[in-house]
Amino acid sequence: MIIGVDVGGTKIAVAGFVEGSAGGSAGSAGRGSARLRMVTDVRTVPTPADAGGPAVVRVVADVIAGLCDGAELTAVGIGTAGVVGADGGIFSATDAIAGWAGFPLPTAMADALAGIGADGIRVAVVNDVHAAAVAEAQIGAGAGSDSILMAAVGTGIGGAVVFADGLHRGATGTAGSLGHAEVVMPDSLAARQCPCGGHGHVEAAASGPAMEQTYLEKSGVRAGLREIDALAQRGDAMAIEVIDDGARFLGRVLASANALLDVDTIVIGGGVAEIGSRYLGAVESSYRTSALPGPSRARIVPAELAVDATLTGAAILAHALS
């Protein structure tokens, strides 16, 4: 059994997979790894965030022990927030999990697995959006496409690039960091500091919390993004402006990114992408206006795999190591 794990700041989700295709669907050319089929339920446990990495790997190992129930474990793939270095260690991360940045996750996980009697298990660690993009490319919204750029728009803006021969992690694991692309924006937004410390970055203007902040500054009313979207649907001019501006900034960044990459499919996921058709329509129209003639023909599609994307992609990558 191959295990996929999604380590988030508040919860950890784990599921087991075996090789094989559920629906006999055709493999996507060139991606090299056999298809996986989820054979367990998805187990979810709270993240022991304050206790940090050593507690996280113990919790994950315990859940895996319960899931395997005698089945032979062959590989474990872990998707997690943060930049993952070439060695699978966490190169940088927020403080959502204490001491996560610098934590040697692959070796600590392998040690924890040895503690449940599973010795010598390969552990693959990958950024959570990178993992989600691998799953979308193989069995989700990007299935059948040659190359995808994924944008995950939620509390931050992440991204990933998957070419025909697989995930492009980049020299330092940072590839696809769309949120930190600069975009032309009004001074009031450009003055905001991005979580990375920079200014003028699209994440500071177009993430979910950023759009909520903009609405608060414009209207004096604190509202969640879904509420703002509902107001926009009822014709509230300020809400429309906030949603459309956020979408427009993202669309322009995607157009710049795809001038470099020229992928055939752009997949948009994350909580913000789920607020409704107005947002995705505005992203697409901004993209098509700004993109070069060739890349402007790229398909733009919403993500399909939702909450299981990261753990599924992590399992696919772990399996590819075997």
Ligand SMILES: [Zn+2]
């Ligand atoms: Zn930034």
